[in-house]
Amino acid sequence: METEADAFYRELPKVELHAHLNGSISFATIEKLIARKPHLNIGHSMTAIQSGQRRTLEECFQVFKVIHQLVDSEEDILMVAKDVIKEFADDGVKYLELRSTPREEKNTGLTKKNYVETIIEAIHQCKKEGVDTEVRFLVAVDRRNGTEVAMETVKLAEEFMLSTSGLVVGLDLSGDPTVGHGKDLLPALEKAKHSGLKLALHMSEVPSQMEESDLLLNIPPHRIGHGTFLHPEMGGSQSLVDKVQKNNIPLELCLTSNVKGQTVPSYSQHHFPYWYQSGHPCVICTDDKGVFCTNLSLEYQRAASTFGLSHEAMWKLSQQAIDCSFAPDALKDQLKQRWTKLRPAVLR
Ligand SMILES: CNc1ncnc2c1ncn2[C@@H]1O[C@H](COP(=O)(O)O)[C@@H](O)[C@H]1O
Numbered sequence: 001m002e003t004e005a006d007a008f009y010r011e012l013p014k015v016e017l018h019a020h021l022n023g024s025i026s027f028a029t030i031e032k033l034i035a036r037k038p039h040l041n042i043g044h045s046m047t048a049i050q051s052g053q054r055r056t057l058e059e060c061f062q063v064f065k066v067i068h069q070l071v072d073s074e075e076d077i078l079m080v081a082k083d084v085i086k087e088f089a090d091d092g093v094k095y096l097e098l099r100s101t102p103r104e105e106k107n108t109g110l111t112k113k114n115y116v117e118t119i120i121e122a123i124h125q126c127k128k129e130g131v132d133t134e135v136r137f138l139v140a141v142d143r144r145n146g147t148e149v150a151m152e153t154v155k156l157a158e159e160f161m162l163s164t165s166g167l168v169v170g171l172d173l174s175g176d177p178t179v180g181h182g183k184d185l186l187p188a189l190e191k192a193k194h195s196g197l198k199l200a201l202h203m204s205e206v207p208s209q210m211e212e213s214d215l216l217l218n219i220p221p222h223r224i225g226h227g228t229f230l231h232p233e234m235g236g237s238q239s240l241v242d243k244v245q246k247n248n249i250p251l252e253l254c255l256t257s258n259v260k261g262q263t264v265p266s267y268s269q270h271h272f273p274y275w276y277q278s279g280h281p282c283v284i285c286t287d288d289k290g291v292f293c294t295n296l297s298l299e300y301q302r303a304a305s306t307f308g309l310s311h312e313a314m315w316k317l318s319q320q321a322i323d324c325s326f327a328p329d330a331l332k333d334q335l336k337q338r339w340t341k342l343r344p345a346v347l348r
C-alpha cells in the first residue's frame with residue numbers, strides 16, 4: 001500500500017469529522033511515549049496495524065488498551081493532542097473534529113475533568129502557534145461503561161460546551177460494539193441532545209445491532225459512524241435505511257479502519273458506494289489514523305481509486321463535508337470561502 005498520497009489528495013483541503021485521539025497517534029509520537037515509559041516494554045507492533053495486516057475488531061480494542069497505558073498523564077495528553085492536530089493540519093485538514101473518552105488515572109492523579117481541559121489547552125496552544133486548522137472537540141462515551149458513566153460524561157460535556165465558548169460541540173458514542181446495549185445509554189444521549197450537544201453515534205459497525213440501531217435512529221442523531229450493517233444487503237433493513245435517508249443523517253465512512261478491522265472484506269466491498277450513489281451525504285474519515293497506519297489524503301485517494309471517482313468528484317465530497325460538520329454557520333461560511341479560494345490551485 002502507498003505510504004504517501006498523490007499531491008492532489010494532499011493539497012485537497014479536507015474536513016476530518018471522525019478521529020479518536022488515542023487511535024490517531026503517529027509512529028513518531030508513539031516513539032516519544034515509549035521513551036518516556038521504557039518500563040512498560042511496549043513495542044510498535046503492539047500499537048499499530050501495518051499495511052497488509054488485518055486484525056479482528058476485538059484485537060483492535062486490545063491495541064487501544066496498550067495505547068492507554070502509554071498515555072496516562074496530563075503531560076502525555078497535551079503532547080499527543082498537539083502532535084495529532086499538527087499532523088492533520090500537515091495533511092491538508094482545514095477543519096478537524098477530534099473525539100476522545102475522558103479517563104481518570106489513579107497513579108498519575110489524572111481526572112476526567114483534567115483530561116478534557118488538557119485537550120482544550122492543546123487546541124488553544126495550536127491556535128496560538130498558528131497551526132492552520134480549526135479544531136473542535138467531541139466528548140466520547142464508551143458504551144462499555146454503562147448508564148451511570150454515560151450520564152456523568154454527558155454532564156461533563158455540557159459543562160465544557162458552556163465554558164469553552166463552543167470548542168466542545170458534541171458527544172460521541174463509541175467503544176467495543178459487541179459490549180453493552182444502546183438502550184441503557186438512551187437517556188444520557190437524549191439529555192445531551194436536549195442541551196444542545198450534537199450527537200455522532202457509532203452505529204451498526206458489526207452485524208446484529210439492528211434493534212439498537214433502530215432505537216438510536218429514533219433520537220435521531222446528527223451523524224452516524226460507520227453504519228456498515230444498516231442496509232438490507234448487509235443484513236440490515238430498508239426501514240433503517242429509510243430512517244437515515246428521511247432524516248438526511250450524514251455517514252462518517254472509514255474505509256481502511258473497516259478493512260483492517262475486518263468488518264468489511266475488502267475495499268471494493270465497502271458500503272461507501274451504496275450510500276454515495278443515492279446522493280446521501282457521506283464523509284470520508286480516518287477513525288484511527290495511528291492504529292490503522294493511514295491519513296485522510298490516503299483515504300480520499302483510496303476511495304477515488306477503488307470506486308473510480310474523478311478529482312472533481314473528490315473535491316465535491318470534501319466540500320460537502322463542511323455542511324456535515326458541527327461548526328457554527330459563520331465558520332462553515334468561512335471554510336466554504338477558503339475552498340473557493342483554493343480551488344483553482346488544487347483542481348488545475
Ligand atoms: C475501530 N472502530 C472503533 N469502534 C468503536 N470505537 C472505537 C473504534 N476506534 C476507536 N474507538 C474508541 O476510541 C477509543 C480510543 O480513543 P480515545 O481513548 O477515546 O481517545 C477506544 O478505546 C474506543 O472507545
Ligand SMILES: [Zn+2]
Nearest residue numbers: 020174225287
Ligand atoms: Zn470510530
